Amino acid sequence: MSAPAPPSTEPAKPDEAKLSPAELKKRAKAEKQARRAAIKGDQPGGESSTSGGNGESGAQAANAIGGPPQKKPQQQKAGQQKQGRQGNQDARGAQGDRGASQQQALPLRRRGSQSGLATADSKKDNKQVELFSHLYTQPRRHTVEGTSKDVHPAVLALGFQFSSYEICGSSARCVAMLLAFKEAIQSYTTPTGTSLPRHLTSHFLSPQIEFLKSCRSISESMGNAIRYLKKIIVEIDPNMPEQEAKAYLCEEMDRFIRERITITDQAIAASACLQIKNGSTVLTYAKSSIVEKTILQAHANGTKFRVIIVDSRPLFEGKHLASSLMSAGLQVEYLPYSGIPHAIKSASLVLLGAHSMLSNGRLQSRVGTASLAMQAQKADIPVIVCCESVKFSGKVALDNIVLNEVAPPEELIPLAPATGPMTADDKAGEDDEERSKVKTLSEWRDIPNLQILNLMYDITPAEYIRMVICEYGSVPPSSVPVVHRLANEGM
Amino acid sequence: MPAAIVGQTPSLSTFLKSLKTNDVETSTELLISLLKRRQIRNSRPCAIATSQLLLRVVAGERHRDAQKLIERIRNVGCRLVAAQPREMAVGNIVRRILGVVREVAEEDQNPADMSDTSPTKSEPSKLQSALLPTLHAPTACSTPGDVTPSTDFGLDGSQSRPSLHSVNSHAPGMTSLFNILQTPQGRSPIGTPPGGAQTPNTGKKGRDGFEAKEKLDVKAEVIDGIKELIDELEIVDSQIAESALDHIHSNETILTHTSSQTVQRFLMTAARKRKFTVIHAEAYPNDHEATHATIVNGGKKGSGDNEDVDERWRPLTAMGITVILIPDSAVFALMSRINKVILAPHTVMANGSLLAAAGASTIAQTAKVHHVPVVVLSGVYKLCPVYPFDTDGLIEYGDPSKVVPFQDGEFMDKVDVVNPIYDFVDSELVDLYITNLGGHAPSFLYRIVADHYRPEDIDLRAKSDQ
Numbered sequence: 001m002s003a004p005a006p007p008s009t010e011p012a013k014p015d016e017a018k019l020s021p022a023e024l025k026k027r028a029k030a031e032k033q034a035r036r037a038a039i040k041g042d043q044p045g046g047e048s049s050t051s052g053g054n055g056e057s058g059a060q061a062a063n064a065i066g067g068p069p070q071k072k073p074q075q076q077k078a079g080q081q082k083q084g085r086q087g088n089q090d091a092r093g094a095q096g097d098r099g100a101s102q103q104q105a106l107p108l109r110r111r112g113s114q115s116g117l118a119t120a121d122s123k124k125d126n127k128q129v130e131l132f133s134h135l136y137t138q139p140r141r142h143t144v145e146g147t148s149k150d151v152h153p154a155v156l157a158l159g160f161q162f163s164s165y166e167i168c169g170s171s172a173r174c175v176a177m178l179l180a181f182k183e184a185i186q187s188y189t190t191p192t193g194t195s196l197p198r199h200l201t202s203h204f205l206s207p208q209i210e211f212l213k214s215c216r217s218i219s220e221s222m223g224n225a226i227r228y229l230k231k232i233i234v235e236i237d238p239n240m241p242e243q244e245a246k247a248y249l250c251e252e253m254d255r256f257i258r259e260r261i262t263i264t265d266q267a268i269a270a271s272a273c274l275q276i277k278n279g280s281t282v283l284t285y286a287k288s289s290i291v292e293k294t295i296l297q298a299h300a301n302g303t304k305f306r307v308i309i310v311d312s313r314p315l316f317e318g319k320h321l322a323s324s325l326m327s328a329g330l331q332v333e334y335l336p337y338s339g340i341p342h343a344i345k346s347a348s349l350v351l352l353g354a355h356s357m358l359s360n361g362r363l364q365s366r367v368g369t370a371s372l373a374m375q376a377q378k379a380d381i382p383v384i385v386c387c388e389s390v391k392f393s394g395k396v397a398l399d400n401i402v403l404n405e406v407a408p409p410e411e412l413i414p415l416a417p418a419t420g421p422m423t424a425d426d427k428a429g430e431d432d433e434e435r436s437k438v439k440t441l442s443e444w445r446d447i448p449n450l451q452i453l454n455l456m457y458d459i460t461p462a463e464y465i466r467m468v469i470c471e472y473g474s475v476p477p478s479s480v481p482v483v484h485r486l487a488n489e490g491m
Numbered sequence: 492m493p494a495a496i497v498g499q500t501p502s503l504s505t506f507l508k509s510l511k512t513n514d515v516e517t518s519t520e521l522l523i524s525l526l527k528r529r530q531i532r533n534s535r536p537c538a539i540a541t542s543q544l545l546l547r548v549v550a551g552e553r554h555r556d557a558q559k560l561i562e563r564i565r566n567v568g569c570r571l572v573a574a575q576p577r578e579m580a581v582g583n584i585v586r587r588i589l590g591v592v593r594e595v596a597e598e599d600q601n602p603a604d605m606s607d608t609s610p611t612k613s614e615p616s617k618l619q620s621a622l623l624p625t626l627h628a629p630t631a632c633s634t635p636g637d638v639t640p641s642t643d644f645g646l647d648g649s650q651s652r653p654s655l656h657s658v659n660s661h662a663p664g665m666t667s668l669f670n671i672l673q674t675p676q677g678r679s680p681i682g683t684p685p686g687g688a689q690t691p692n693t694g695k696k697g698r699d700g701f702e703a704k705e706k707l708d709v710k711a712e713v714i715d716g717i718k719e720l721i722d723e724l725e726i727v728d729s730q731i732a733e734s735a736l737d738h739i740h741s742n743e744t745i746l747t748h749t750s751s752q753t754v755q756r757f758l759m760t761a762a763r764k765r766k767f768t769v770i771h772a773e774a775y776p777n778d779h780e781a782t783h784a785t786i787v788n789g790g791k792k793g794s795g796d797n798e799d800v801d802e803r804w805r806p807l808t809a810m811g812i813t814v815i816l817i818p819d820s821a822v823f824a825l826m827s828r829i830n831k832v833i834l835a836p837h838t839v840m841a842n843g844s845l846l847a848a849a850g851a852s853t854i855a856q857t858a859k860v861h862h863v864p865v866v867v868l869s870g871v872y873k874l875c876p877v878y879p880f881d882t883d884g885l886i887e888y889g890d891p892s893k894v895v896p897f898q899d900g901e902f903m904d905k906v907d908v909v910n911p912i913y914d915f916v917d918s919e920l921v922d923l924y925i926t927n928l929g930g931h932a933p934s935f936l937y938r939i940v941a942d943h944y945r946p947e948d949i950d951l952r953a954k955s956d957q
Contacts (some may be wrong), residue, residue, distance in 0.1 A: 126813070129815055131825075131828060312775075312818060312819070312820040313775050313818045313819075313820070314818065319895070319902070322902065322906050323902060326901075326902070326905040326906050331907075332905070332906045332907065333906065333907040333908075333909060334894065334895065334902075334906045334907065334908045334909070335894070335908075335909050335910075335911075336775060336776045336849075336893075336894045336910060337775065337818070337819045337820050337850065337853075338774065338775065338776070338777070338819060338848075338849035338850035338853070338911065338914070339849065339909055339910065339911050340852075340853050341852045341853065341911075341914055341915070342886070342909060342911045345883070366820075367818075367820045367821050367824055368818075368819075368820025368821070368823070370823040370824070371820070371822065371823040371853050371856075371857055374823070374856065374857065374860055375853065375856060378856065399827050400823070400824035400825070400827070401824075401827075401828070404824070412773075412816070412818060414779070414780070414783070439787045439788055440783070440787065441783040441786070441787055441816075443787075444787070444816075447787060447806075447808055448808060448809075449807075449808035449809075449811060449812060449813045449814060450786065450787070450806075450808045450814050450816070451813065451814070451815045451816070452815070452816045452817075453815050453816070453817045453821065453825075454817075454818070454821075455817075455821045455824050457824075458820075458821070458823055458824035459824075
């Protein structure tokens, strides 16, 4: 976590001059804060400025004149996204921490000031679960600080929507990315002396993709879409006029979205909803757009059935699915993750969405899917996966560790720490007076040896999956590599 | 009675305090209402409250006759069990105490009766119930009137009954089976019971002979027995923890679930000598707050009454143990790297299956699939002389607002939100039980049940109906 500290406070940056006033101001603020803190500790509000502070505040004032219009939204956005994930801030240097703390609520500052720098540094290391150390490559980006100037605003916005889960789900992210790229490509002009096919991919598209990756690691569907995009860019005739080429690219991307996702979804829903019979009970986990479509379509076809949704912390995606199904008039039952045995008892069909289908027939999906599939299989309930071929992957995985994503652990900390005496256990009464001394989980970074692991995906073994429904038909999990070849490599 | 505890949230500690001042009947009513309102819940608080109350009941009892005492305890016990049938620890403690009384009564009479050579005279039904089924099982159903008034299942009160008899065709066979298992208990009271009432027995033997004093002694001996039981409840965790080093080796990765003082204590004991990693699943939505508190602040002994001296236990992290908190959903993802799963039950059934916090079944099944051993730590007081037939009936459903807050009015209106509190875990998913008596295979638990409960006490309602 220490390596990729966002270069917000790096002094020497080549493109410094090109930063927007808002960014400049933010940087100035951060530096000012850091300097101040270094001299007299923790007093952010004070107007008395140090020798260096004078110049800074002057610059700040100057910037403020031109700044406000752009500054407002950006800072707000950054602030919002930081709220849930203060831990990422911690991962940065203490200086960045202080810089952030000024626009932030108290807890951050307190933490920064109380724990000495040295101890904070030593603690940081063991906050990563060793087994998954390869996945902690980079904390998710939630601010524009230090982004490349080449990143198109549409992609910037998209990145933050990714990192805050506003756009979540493999297909949704893929579509959103292609739409953002379309917009970005529209504003692209080929520099003189090179041609679009040679320049676009390496010099224009790569920074966009890198930026998206820094917000949240990209999904298999996005990877397939990017591969496809690169392929058609390379195949463009260098002599083609730029406008024409751009129009062609946009058209191709539209076609990709339409053919590989929109229509495919309809086809899969049409085929999967035949599996839902009258009087059956469909069990699903979290939320998948394609499962939602399938269920709604079956409902529209007049099939009478019941839906059980099992959900899990921290994303509670199933709640969205439950809301949408309930407004469609379906009979919905909603259970926490611990209710799986209860759900299995009455279920007659399990429908699952996918993050990606791996080439050894395993399903990569929201963490928790595997347990559900295992119990369904034990109870002889068919487990059916609905998955577009764009999510099929050439990768293989045996365990859940190599191929995964670690989300910020702060998401798992309950928002309102349980200060209200939950009379559930009898110690509550006695603890009342002690509670001030008692630590809560939100201080977990200060507690040595305590780690929180928030995985995004797990991998369901192929033997738990009865059938995979894709646009090429219903196939067994063993046929995944074949479909992958056909759909993603044969293009 | 709530007047006694105004200003404080009623809980086990307030109950125990009020127990000192209130009279027996008030305390009984208070405990019943606390149980009903779930202000005392979970096995250990229930067990402590029940044993303390019954101690008062016995102490306040004027009748010195064992039979009267048994009836009185049964009566109170039935009311407590009826108040909260799913807290089986209540019934277990009542049965244990009844066992103590019978023990003492037998001790009382045996020396005298031995010389009379009429042992069956005083308690014919009991011995019959113990002996007859072994001889001719088919008649077991009718003969021992004590145990199986199977014609009358006025059983709503105790959870044990419906499950025992719910499959009617099986009922006679089952009942006789029970008796077969427990035969030795009825025959030789001296040899069998571990811990429990053994010491009072020997003391009693030395002192008996005075006909006049005998009746008084019954009560005193019973009180001694109950106090021993209370002591057992207190030390049960450390007894279980003693075997920690036999089961945990260095560099292990151990998965546990929800917050349990027994498990915490077990791991702490091992942590003093060995370094390992604990992965803690948080049991959302019912126990995650308690779990977080345990992880961050360490455990605290569940009974908060007179042992304020009890050390506040440090969290495992302070002992250099790496603790990784995960949501329940990540258990499958990690199971392949876990060496052992340690669970704490709510109740253990006689066949080795158990009830535990919701999520335990998923964990146990995942462990089974990955061939990871599942170890269950349970005090004997959680061991219930019930065979599960209707597992659905055992599971309690809790507050749905813990899953979705009631503020989401429309959602709550239109969607069935279900929040099971317990999970049933089948015995085949468990590899080992560790109780305060040592380690046992799940298939051996019936034997421990037989050691601790008298067959005539298994159906608490039966006798009181007569």
